[in-house]
Amino acid sequence: MGIINIFGQGLKTTAGKGRLLAFLWPAYFVFALFVSAPFYFLFQSHFSRSLMGEKLLTGMDILWIGDLVYKYHETVPFFLGWLLGTSCLFLVLTAFLNGGIIGRIAAGEEKVTFRGFFGDCGRYFGRFFRVFLVSLAGFFLLAILGRIVSVPFRLWSEGASTEWTTLASSSLRLLVFLLLFSIVRMFFDYVKVALVADDSRRVLRTTLGNFGFLGKRFFSAWTLYLMVGMIFVLSTLVYLTIAKMLPKTGIGPLLLFLWQQAYFLARLWTGILFFATEYHFLRAQRPPA
Numbered sequence: 001m002g003i004i005n006i007f008g009q010g011l012k013t014t015a016g017k018g019r020l021l022a023f024l025w026p027a028y029f030v031f032a033l034f035v036s037a038p039f040y041f042l043f044q045s046h047f048s049r050s051l052m053g054e055k056l057l058t059g060m061d062i063l064w065i066g067d068l069v070y071k072y073h074e075t076v077p078f079f080l081g082w083l084l085g086t087s088c089l090f091l092v093l094t095a096f097l098n099g100g101i102i103g104r105i106a107a108g109e110e111k112v113t114f115r116g117f118f119g120d121c122g123r124y125f126g127r128f129f130r131v132f133l134v135s136l137a138g139f140f141l142l143a144i145l146g147r148i149v150s151v152p153f154r155l156w157s158e159g160a161s162t163e164w165t166t167l168a169s170s171s172l173r174l175l176v177f178l179l180l181f182s183i184v185r186m187f188f189d190y191v192k193v194a195l196v197a198d199d200s201r202r203v204l205r206t207t208l209g210n211f212g213f214l215g216k217r218f219f220s221a222w223t224l225y226l227m228v229g230m231i232f233v234l235s236t237l238v239y240l241t242i243a244k245m246l247p248k249t250g251i252g253p254l255l256l257f258l259w260q261q262a263y264f265l266a267r268l269w270t271g272i273l274f275f276a277t278e279y280h281f282l283r284a285q286r287p288p289a
Helices: 003-016 020-047 051-058 062-071 073-106 114-158 163-197 203-245 252-285
Strands: none
Touching: 003 203, 003 252, 020 073, 020 114, 020 252, 073 114, 073 163, 073 252, 114 163, 114 203, 163 203, 163 252, 203 252
C-alpha cells in the first residue's frame, strides 16, 4: 500500500475518532490550569490594583518584569521547582493519554467511549511509561549528536561577513536538529504503536525490533511522518498570522483565548493523525503478531 493511501486511511481514522478530542482537551486544559494557578495568583496580587497591570494587555514591559523579580526573588527556587515538577507530570500525563489514543485507533470501528478510552489509558500506561524511560536515552544521544552536528554551522557562522550568513547558518542548524528530533520521536511512536498492535508487554524487545522494522522502511515511514508534520507547521503559521491580527484591548483577549483553544484542538487532532498513520503503516507492512 502506498504512502498516499496510508495517509488517506489515517485521515479517515482520525475523523472517525474525533470524539477523542472530547477527552483529551479537558484533561490538558485542567492540567494547564493546575500549572498556571500559582503564577495567576502571583500576577493577580501584584498587578490587580496597579496601573501597570493594564499595560500587560498591550505587551511586556521590562520595568514590571524587573520589579516582579526583585520583589519575589526568594520564591524563584520554588517556581523553578514547580515548573520542573509539572513538566515531569506532563510527560506522565502524555504517556497515560497516549495509551487511550492508540488503543482506540487499534479498536477499529468500535465507538470511542469514556470507559473504553480511559480503560486503554490504564491498560497501556505501564508499557508507555517504560517506553518514556527508554526514550530518555534516545533523546540524550540526540542532544550529543545535535552538538556535534552544530559544529560546522557554528564555524560557518563565526567566519561570516554578513548577518544574512549568520541567519542562514542558524536556520539550517535549527532545521537539521528538528529533522533529527522528528526521527527519534517517530521511532518511539512506532514502539508504542507496535506494543498496542501486538498487545505486547516486552518494551525492550519491541524497541530493539523496531530498529529492524524502520531500518528497512525508514524513508517511507519518515516521509509519511513529515507529511503529517507539515499539517502541524501550516496550522501553526495560520494561528500566528491570525493571532497577530487580533486587537489587544476590548474583546481582543477573549478572542485570542478562543483562537488559542481552537489551535490547541488542531494540535491534538494532528497528534491523533500521527498515531493513526503510523498504525496503518505498521499494519500494512507486516501482519499482526
